[in-house]
Structure formats: C-alpha cells, structure tokens
Amino acid sequence: MQSLTQSPTDPAFVQDPYPFYERARALGALFFWEDYGFACSPDHALVNRLLRDRRLGREVPPEKVVPPPDHLRRFYALERHSLLEIEPPDHTRLRSLVMRAFTSRAIAALAPVIDEMAHALIDAFPRGEPFDLLTAFCEPIPVRTICRLLGVPEEMAPRLLAWSHAMVAMYQAGRTRAREEAAEAAARDFAAFVRDLVAERRRRPTDDLIGRLVIAESAGRQLTTDELVTTVILLLNAGHEATVHAFGNGIRALIEHGFWSASTFAGEGASERAVEEILRFDPPLHLFTRHVYEPIEIEGHRFMRGDVIGLLLAAAGRDPAVWEAPARFDPARTVTPHLAFGAGIHFCIGAPLARLELARALPILQRCCPRLVLAERPRYAMRYHFRGLERLMVCCG
Numbered sequence: 001m002q003s004l005t006q007s008p009t010d011p012a013f014v015q016d017p018y019p020f021y022e023r024a025r026a027l028g029a030l031f032f033w034e035d036y037g038f039a040c041s042p043d044h045a046l047v048n049r050l051l052r053d054r055r056l057g058r059e060v061p062p063e064k065v066v067p068p069p070d071h072l073r074r075f076y077a078l079e080r081h082s083l084l085e086i087e088p089p090d091h092t093r094l095r096s097l098v099m100r101a102f103t104s105r106a107i108a109a110l111a112p113v114i115d116e117m118a119h120a121l122i123d124a125f126p127r128g129e130p131f132d133l134l135t136a137f138c139e140p141i142p143v144r145t146i147c148r149l150l151g152v153p154e155e156m157a158p159r160l161l162a163w164s165h166a167m168v169a170m171y172q173a174g175r176t177r178a179r180e181e182a183a184e185a186a187a188r189d190f191a192a193f194v195r196d197l198v199a200e201r202r203r204r205p206t207d208d209l210i211g212r213l214v215i216a217e218s219a220g221r222q223l224t225t226d227e228l229v230t231t232v233i234l235l236l237n238a239g240h241e242a243t244v245h246a247f248g249n250g251i252r253a254l255i256e257h258g259f260w261s262a263s264t265f266a267g268e269g270a271s272e273r274a275v276e277e278i279l280r281f282d283p284p285l286h287l288f289t290r291h292v293y294e295p296i297e298i299e300g301h302r303f304m305r306g307d308v309i310g311l312l313l314a315a316a317g318r319d320p321a322v323w324e325a326p327a328r329f330d331p332a333r334t335v336t337p338h339l340a341f342g343a344g345i346h347f348c349i350g351a352p353l354a355r356l357e358l359a360r361a362l363p364i365l366q367r368c369c370p371r372l373v374l375a376e377r378p379r380y381a382m383r384y385h386f387r388g389l390e391r392l393m394v395c396c397g
C-alpha cells in the first residue's frame, strides 16, 4: 500500500482537501495516511462496503481500551454509552428506542415548524448591510428544530451550542489540554442539565422524545439513566453540528456556482435533488474510522484485529466511477446515493430530519432573498473532519 503525508491541520488542506483526495485516489482504493497512522479509503465502493461490514465497527476492542485520564473522566463517561461508540447488542437496543421517535410521521410534522422558523429568521435579517448568515439562519434552524423534537426549551439554544461546540472539538486534529478541559466542563454541565430534565419528565410525563425515553427507562429496564442522558446529549449535538454546516457549505456552493435562482428549486423533487448534491459535493463530515475485529483481507492487504481504517466519505462523494464530472456542482444532477450520512448499522438517524430542514428552508431563503450575494470570500474554519465555514457574510440586497 502506498503512503501519503498530509497534515490535517495544514491551512491550505483545511480550506480545500479535495486535491489531496484525488492524489490518494490515484494510488488505488487504499492508501496509508502517514499523519494519522492508518490506512484510508477514498473509494466509494470500498467505503460503502466497509461501512456495512460487521467484521469492523466503531466500538474500540476491549483490549485496546485505554482508561481515560482523570481530567476527562466525565467526558468519557458520557461517550461510553454513545450510539456512536457501541456495537450490537447494546447498539441495537438503544438505536431501536431512538428510532421510534424518528418516524417519518414525526419528522414530516416538523415541516410547518421549519417553514415558520425560516420566515421569522429572514424577517429579522438586517437589510442593506452585510451579516453572517451562519448565525442568522443556518445555526438557529437545526438547533431549534432538534430542541422541539426532544422537548428542550428553545431558550436553551445558546447554552446547548456552547456545550456542544466544546464537546465536538475533541474530535478535531491537534487537541490541546485547554480544549480537553473545556470539553470536560461542558460534559459535566450538559449532563447535569439533562439529568434535571429527566427528573422533571419523571414528575410530569410528556410526549416528546425525552418523555418517551424516560418512560422506556422507568418501565421496562430498556435503558439505564446513563444511557438516557448520553443519548439525549448525542441527539442534541449531532442534531445540529453537521446540519448547520450543510446549510453553510450548500448556500456557498449554490451562490458561487451560479445556482441561486428560483429554477434551482422549481418543480417536483428539485429541492430534494439540490440537497443531495450539496451533501455529495461538500459534506460537513469527511472522515470516520472503523476498528477491525478479526483478521480480514481488503484489496489484497491484510488487516489484524485492533487495526484502524479511515473512511473518507467526502472523497467517496467525488468518485468518478460513480459520478460524471464529480468536481462539478450540479443541483439538477440525477440522484445517486452518496455516503454523507454513512451506511450500515450506524447510518445517520437524523438523515430524514436534516434533509427536511435543508429542503424546506433553502427554497424559502431563495424566494425571500433572491438577490443574496456573498459579501466576502468565505473561509472554512480551521478544523478537519468537521468541515464548515467560519462565517458566511452575505448581503440580502
């Protein structure tokens, strides 16, 4: 297997990782990424296959688990029960409980709520002066929608954002002690807040997602309180972090590539097609890893239990074997399934919700602000694998 060196904190790479993915693709379906110290795949077919292969998984094999340092005790206590850190049978049990709340009916019922939110936010835009669309539109919609679904007061949104940002910063390359301490403090405060919410729901049952999980927790020993707290935090964090940047990256692409027009969203299925193209072309999450559970041969290379393999979802979305001219952004493209939401048993639970938010809010924004222009060249925030703009300064005209 051939090796490549590329620092994930190199500013030029963070602004545009796609040329690196093409260099990697030229080496075949697998390459060794020196800086991470594991094999990676940019190949759509292989990434898709490995995401579904049960000989690999997200849970760290027990013999590889390192006890967390004391200053990160609370953070890892939460992580331990996260759907994203476990495999069956616990994963199946927890995921099926959450899935009950993500029925297509429950998600579809949020459409008018999202429409109303989008209009209210647009009405509050400053007219005639540049402003940051990320904080004025892209961020509030996913945060408030997930609060609504879970049954968390929307006034909590700013604190949820702060806790969430501090916690997800742990997944970025180049961790510092200060970042770790901020994540630990956020985990402590966030967990205390959710525990209070849970106690409140026990006293006064509600029909929101937290209410229903509390019933499952107290009635049938279906999940423990720790699992409940972690699941609520995961949903609140995952429920907005990626969608905010799908909005930002998408609006940027639509404007820069000349598709900010009514025709982009006109006609049956046009908005949904545009959303899929946004997620294929410049998704917010680029790299996920899997642990190998048993000896396995992949593309002629032998992997042993405990090895790690990186799956480059964003590179897979640019695979010329699947898409014609993949570097071209074309919102009218015929939809071919991309991997921006993953695949297999960890496939994104929130995919229908994220799709609905984008497909409802983007056309409303375009209709209300048809002359939206960029007020400056947007820059991506300095973090790799959570790919999103640091701000999106626009003028509404």
Ligand code: HEM
Pocket (backbone or CB within 6 Å): 051, 058, 083, 084, 085, 095, 146, 234, 235, 238, 239, 240, 242, 243, 246, 283, 284, 285, 288, 289, 313, 339, 340, 341, 342, 343, 345, 346, 347, 348, 349, 350, 351, 353, 354
């Ligand atoms: C555009 C927005 C989003 C993107 C691109 C995205 C992407 C992903 C991806 C790639 C995974 C799988 C990770 C893996 O296989 O290792 C995932 C899992 C997950 N996502 Fe999302 N997500 C988005 C929005 C959401 C929303 C809105 C929610 C919550 C309502 C959510 C909740 C979750 C959860 C709970 C998991 C873990 C599922 C499991 O492990 O079984 N996501 N997401």
